[in-house]
Amino acid sequence: MSRRKADAERTRETILDAAESTFLAQGVSRTTLAHIAQAAGVTRGAIYWHFEDKAALFDALLERVRLPLDEIVDDAALRLGATPIDCLREIAQRSLAGICHDLPLQRAATIVLHRCEKLEDDHPKICMITRLSEHAEAQVEQLFEQIQLADNLRADLTPASARRQFHGFLIGVCFDWLQDPQQYSLADEYNGVVETLIRGLIVDSPLNH
Template sequence: MSRRKADAERTRETILDAAETTFLAQGVSRTTLAHIAQAAGVTRGAIYWHFEDKAALFDALLERVRVPLDEIVDEVVARLGSAPADCLREIALRSLAAISHDLPLQRAATIVLHRCEKLEEEHPRICMITRLSEHAEARVEQLFEQAQVAGTLRADLTPASARRQFHGFLIGVCFDWLQDTQQHSLADESSGIVETLMRGLLVENKP
């Protein structure tokens, strides 16, 4: 990598770090590019060099959540893909472990769940890009399709509705815990949380 390209990449990361800090402190709606530029020690022009607008910057910041989650899903599916129930359980456990122990991921998830106000009249695209990962959602729904074929998906659920409930349950757990990470140990409770989730979506396939 050339020195110029390396400098540009460092500036981009500095801007993203500053955006993360500022969004955490005052919320997405109340943060302007001028605030981020000041926190990063760069000009607004430098921000526009890397990002089209605030929504594009915010979307790039969300990659700090999407990429680790996509990697978890892909690695688990590659290793346990023939056993959908085991895959889903492992994805849930590893996702909660990541939120518990990965501080950058924690900060990004806190912004998504607690600092992303829905009154974004100047930047309506922000409300459309807070879905964490379409890739991960698609892979999880495929696992529920496999479970349906295997006869282990609850009969009153479709793969799509099971995926929504899987996602919503985990998001709810994270939403609650991130309000006060000292209230209890998410890592200590994750096994019980995931077993509760799995019992609500899948049934034992008895011969």
């Protein structure tokens, strides 16, 4: 990599770091490119050299730290000897563990869930950290289909509704905890949280006896 290219990459990362800290401090809608430029110690022109606008900068920030949901789901689904229930448990545990222990991801998730306000209501990528891809959705729904075939899915649920509730429950836990991570240790409690989730969706499993 040439020195000029390396300098440009460092500047880009400095801008992203400044955007992250500024978004966290004052919210996305109240943050201007001038605020970010001041925090980064660069000109607005330098920001425009790397990013078309604030939305593009926001996208780049989230792309830098995404929860690898596809990888988590695929690893769990392909694990030899694992039952569908065990796969779902692992997906939930690893997702919450990521929010707990990956600090850049934790900060980005806080921005998405608590610092976006009204400006980003129509932004198509606002949920890109927490959203399941179509591939991951299909994999999780397939696990619930297998559970239904084994007569272990709650009778009032379909695989699709179970998948939505599974995802929504985890997002709700993250939303609540990220409001104030000091309120309790999610790292100490997420296994119990996951068991509560599984028990709410599954019937006649060993967990319920």
